[in-house]
Each structure stands twice: as C-alpha cells, then as structure tokens.
Amino acid sequence: MMRRKAKGTAAERELLNMLWVNGWACVRAAGSGSQPHPCPDLLAGNRLRKLAIECKAERGLAKYLADEDINQIVEFASLFGAEPWIGIRFDKIGWYFIAPHDMNKTDKGYSADIHIVKRRGLSFVELIEEKKVLHQRL
C-alpha cells in the first residue's frame, strides 16, 4: 500500500501528464501546503482558460476536505484569475472534478462522495472541453 503523501504526489503527476498530453501546459506547485501563501497543487493553462486544481486521491467512496483547503484554492484562483477545481482520483471511478461551491458543507469543512461528483462534477474529458464549463468561467 502506498503511503498517503506518496499517493497524493503520484496522483498529481498523473494528472499533470494527462493535461500535457491533451495540449495544456501545467506545473506542480512547490511547497503546496507548507507555504505562507495560498497555493494549488496544479496550475494548468491554455490560451483561453486557466485551472487551479487541488488534487486528492481517495480509496473510499467519499472525500472530506477542511474549510482551509477549500478557502485557499478559492482565494488563489480568484487572485490569479483561474477557475478553482477540486480534482479527486477515486480508486473506484477514476478522476472527477468538482467546483468548491458544489461540494456539500459539513460542520468542519466540505465533502463529496461518488454520487455527488458524478452528478455535480465533471470527468477529465468534460473538464478540458471548453463548452461544458462556461458556468465556471471568470
């Protein structure tokens, strides 16, 4: 079993490569999570759109995120001029992308399970397709 942090990094690298292969430029941010400034895990762009992505890998059926995780991706994306996305790689169904405001609010943060991401989120192909994400454009 891969350790939690290594698994997160492997997921980030996988998504970074998927973006490059599909014609997007993408960087992994250094020191995400250990910085004084808000910071996404990945920052991707093409001539039309910029995506600030917080990446998570999840073995189970639901992902829980702290308020802080959501606040920092929203704050960064707003300042940078990018779309904020939470990218979750579920072992069972692969990558899904959900907008922060489409997650469920819990007492201590936010959550999204497999049903929610399928209903309110986007697959990778939908994410990188221009038309589907007009509601998220700045």
Add this chain to the structure above:
Amino acid sequence: MMRRKAKGTAAERELLNMLWVNGWACVRAAGSGSQPHPCPDLLAGNRLRKLAIECKAERGLAKYLADEDINQIVEFASLFGAEPWIGIRFDKIGWYFIAPHDMNKTDKGYSADIHIVKRRGLSFVELIEEKKVLHQRL
C-alpha cells in the same frame, strides 16, 4: 558565499514574495529543470495578466543562458497563455526583467548584461505595471 543553487532558490522566493505583496498570486514550480515538460521557475497572475518567469541570480555584470533555457520558457508561455520573462537579480542593480527576444544571441545561447537589461528590460515596478508591457501581451 551561498551555493549557486541555494542562491537561485533564494532569488525565486524573494521574487515570489514581492509579487504577493503587490497583489499578484504566484507559485514556484516543483522540479523546474528536472522535468520532461517545459517549466518556468515562477508562474504569476492577476485577473488581467499571467507571467511565466525564468529566474536567475547573477553576481557579475552579465548573465548567459543556454538556448534550451530560452526555448522552454517561450514554449511554456505560449502554451499556457502567459508572457515569457527572464528575471535576473544582479547583485549590483537588483531585479531586471527582459523578454527572451530582447536578449543578445550568442553562439551557444543568449546573453544580457547590465546595460542591455536597463535599456531593453523592465524594473520590477515597471513589470507589474499594466501599461508598460503592452508590447508583450499575447
């Protein structure tokens, strides 16, 4: 005396902080220089502009860059939809920013000395000022 790599990283961090203090969002890219994909040192943005910056620290009066350094920042910036900049922190005169095509071509790459960056480049204040960089906009 600081080691070469530590000095480069310190310069990147300094510039990252200068950008945040002035209202820009900025990330340092992980694994810049050791990746299969082109990658800038810093990626900064606000609602109007995105900057892909290759950072260098220079004790002397001139900085030399390999063709590869210039090609990768130009390629990344073009794909991402950002302005490509070479940021050089000269010990003697501080930060200057020069567009790749404004550097001098040499046999093995490109160069810019203090006189060239002052004449063709921008100070930090000029870089982050909207009006001065219209010629660089995509």
